[in-house]
Amino acid sequence: MFTWYVGLLAVSGIAMIFMANVGNGQSDLARALNAVFGIGFLGYAGYLAFVFDGGSYLIFFQAFILPVLLAINFVKSTNWAALTTRPTPTQQAWRAYQREQQRG
Template sequence: MFTWYVGLLAVSGFAMIAMANVNNGQSELSRGLNAVFGVVYLGYAGYLMFVFEGGSYLIFFQAFILPVLLAVDFARRTDWQALTTRPTPTQQAFRAYWKEQDRLAKRSGRG
């Protein structure tokens, strides 16, 4: 159970840091909270894994409510259309070329 708890803390920390690094329309405060809590979660996971020498410890599953709330806020504020792939200039030129070819073919009666 201990290793699962430490693993979940580490995964939550990495996820929050990743969300902080994406500029998707979140406020600076939201990105800052993601970064700070991500570092805290990773630090605590590192402490438990490498420094903690045993004994008794408490598992706070309530600690995983915060990463879920921050992930929901991240998804809600994300401008998904801005993150979608846009055609490259070469792809745009290729599409324009074929549109022009279709237009010329229809104009000459071949299409």
């Protein structure tokens, strides 16, 4: 159970740091929260994995609600229109050329 917890903390931290770096329409506050909590999660996972030498520890699975909420905010604030851009004139010409070759 301990290994799973550390792994989930690390994955959540990496995901939050990724979301902070990508941006895509997020506010500066949302990006800062992603970065701060991502570093915190990843740091705590590193502490548990490499420094913690046994004894008692508490597992807070409620902490994983935060990455889910930040991921939902990331998806909602993403500028999907910018991600689905129109092809450039060169790309359009190449596609037209490919269609002509397939017909012939």
